[in-house]
Amino acid sequence: MHRKLRLASHVLAALIAAPAAAQDNADAGKRLFRACQGCHTLAAERHMTGPSLAGLFGRRAGSLESFKRYSPAMRQSGLVWDAGTLDKFLADPQAVIGGNWMTFPGIADAEERAKLIAYLRTASAAAQPARPLLPSLKALEPRFVVTAVRLCGDTYFVTTGDGAMKPFWEFNLRFKTNSTSEGPLPDKPAILRAGMMGDRATIVFSAPGEISRFIEVKCG
Ligand code: HEC
Incomplete structure (x- = not known):
């Protein structure tokens, strides 16, 4: 009985902790995405230096028609983005796709990559508002x-x-x-x-x- 009770309380503690941990991971992933935000948005068709990462999972690398700055290396890599290919690429972008044009050294820490990828999986699937990237240059004073x-x-x-x-x-x-x-x-x-x-x-x-x-x- 005692043991059963202890087990039950462990299960209860785990059940309470799980959503909190998932939330912490999502927050950490969002924070880690700041390293990408200077070059990528999560809004469809909103390209900066790098392509929009909206709808990333299941997408063939280098395949967005409206993004004109892909390297031949990225286009010809044959990769399809999922948790596994993203993990390898983000660990060392140049090692995975030699000669690609993303000037970002990568994220060495596997745990950080996992949190970022978990965040991207949700955030890149959700419709994000397409905020203007620059102030409009029409109708100026x-x-x-x-x-x-x-x-x-x-x-x-x-x-x-x-x-x-x-x-x-x-x-x-x-x-x-x-x-x-x-x-x-x-x-x-x-x-x-x-x-x-x-x-x-x-x-x-x-x-x-x-x-x-x-x-x-x-x-x-
Ligand atoms: C300095 C700008 C810059 C930063 C910072 C940057 N990227 Fe990129 N990213 C690029 C460019 C440019 C490309 C296109 C590279 C090419 O075609 O060779 C790219 C391509 C990609 C692609 C391939 C997309 C596709 O359509 O195939 C992924 C995925 C990606 N970046 C993820 C990230 C993530 C995640 C981060 C943050 C950890 C990040 N990038 C940081 C510039 C950047």
């Missing part, structure tokens, strides 16, 4: 809309929709494109200030052809 760019010597003079003109040392001004629906309107490039001192900025164009069309090389 005039002071963020570039109307002219002039280059003289090593200096860009940037005029904005509010009529202001500011000089930038050419090395402090970056040109980028955003051709997605979140990018600026054609011929309405957006200027975004960067850096603490306000001396750096990025101009985002809707297409590469606009860049040279916009810049007039002229002094005075």
